[in-house]
Amino acid sequence: MPKPPYVYQSIAKATREHGVEIMFGLMGDANLFMVDSFVRDCGGRFVPAAHEGSSVLMALSYTHVSGKVGVATVTHGPALTNCMTALTEAARGHVPLVVLAGDTPVENPRHLQGIDQRELAKATGAGFEQLRTPATVGKDVARAFYRAQVERRPIVLNMPADFMLQEGNDDMQVLNVFTAPGGVAQGDILDEAIGMIASARQPLILAGAGAIGARAQLIRLADRLEAPLATTLKAKGLFKDHPYNIDIFGTLSTPAAYDLIARADCIVCFGTALHDFTTDRGKLMQDKRIIQIDVEPEAIGGGLHPDAALIADAGMTAETILYWLDEAEVPASGFTRELDVASLTTHPAPNQKTSEGFVNFVHALTRLEEALPEDRILVADGGRFMTEVWCRISAPDPQSFVSTVNFGAIGLGLQEAIGAGLAAPDRPVVLFSGDGGFMMGGINEFNTAVRLGLDLIVIVANDSAYGAEHIQFIDRKMDPSLTEFNWPSFAGIAKSLGGDGIEVHSEAELETAIEALKTRKGPFLIELRLDPNDVPRMRI
Structure with missing residues (x-):
């Protein structure tokens, strides 16, 4: 008689049974065996992120572009608290995805990394499902996928660590769901x-x-x-x-x-x-x-x-x-x-003149709209620059456009660009990010894009400031220096992380960068150096 599978194997198999081919995440004590089984026993692919919240954002954009339910996995305690902004972004965007979240052992309620996962998920707007017993794994995983689709939001499935090495079973379930409800208007x-x-x-x-x-x-x-x-x-x-x-x-x-x-x-x-x-x-x-x-x-x-x-x-x-x-x-x-x-x-072009050593942002966007690959997936991070990008850079269709502002956050763009790239591996992904957003969430995942060999073009609008705040100080005739930063070279960082990059200080350098795009091999970053006093105002 064959030996029953462990619970971690049952979770991996149940996830794969739902058609999941890619799992994003970061491994820890409570999920590492499950991830290993998903890859080795089930033939799935695991994409490791550098930060737990990134894995949820990757799954979010993977869902948007592919139309499939995205899956992320993290371990317990601070791993899940690191996902709060990402979960809120997904919940506000009505994105169906499943987060397989390890939890501290049930038998140890005073565990150092223990937290009330249900209340945390509730605060973000996500749903919560509990892995009830080792014998109900198939039903519990199916319930999480079912709810993600019909409720159109992320569902956090709690997986206690002390269940993982207990005996599970092969009782798999898939609840087929019709997710396009709506009747004919009448009356x-x-x-x-x-x-x-x-x-x-x-x-x-x-x-x-x-x-x-x-x-x-x-x-x-x-x-x-x-x-x-x-x-x-x-x-x-x-x-x-x-x-x-x-x-x-x-x-x-x-x-x-x-x-x-x-x-x-x-x-x-x-x-x-x-x-x-x-x-x-x-x-x-x-x-x-x-x-x-x-x-x-x-x-x-x-x-x-x-x-x-x-x-x-x-x-x-x-x-x-x-x-x-x-x-x-x-x-x-x-x-x-x-x-x-x-x-x-046709959006009117403001003053095209700019200070020495900087490139005009609207001119740069106009040239990039002409030069970027037409079959692109467009991803836009949050920030002062975003409204001009939304207005001046086109996307082939809504599924090829990923906006990251359901929660009004910045620093989510590169993570979502990675998920989009894996959902459509035969298409280039173009990400527009601000300097603050790239420092906050881009640097830690740029190397992930390099490791994955993605065709990713990153354009960083670098005005060396938190621009929305900078303009408020200027408008009130106050000193804006607290909003200004002496950032490192983002193009240099891209190279140090295994990609390529070019700084752009003039129209001539912009043309050099555009020409270099034709021979790119892997992630490529264009750093637009902008005058913080000469960036168009946000239109919202």
């Missing part, structure tokens, strides 16, 4: 919504992250209405190349697009919770009919109260509206006939 509210749309003279369709799968249906509706199309930041690139795409809606719009939105009399919103930055704190929604369609009830009415709200699937609702517009022979609005799309999507 009086639908009738009211269609009436508002039919009577609109200047309608506009806005799509958020919850409508990414409904691109074709929304385009058909927009074409029928002759209505312009716009997206939230999270859905950036959804309507790329459509003739009436006005790009990002809200504070990130071009001045011409902002004026166009202000003129619209009806905004049909699919899959967006209407964040304050999307609506410019409500200003863009004044004196308009607002129709909001979302499968998530909590998305409705969070920022403002719509005139009609439908808890329904975006694509099916768009098709239903289109059907009844045709049945009633409602004429097209004609709104798009007067549009100058070029002016609506």
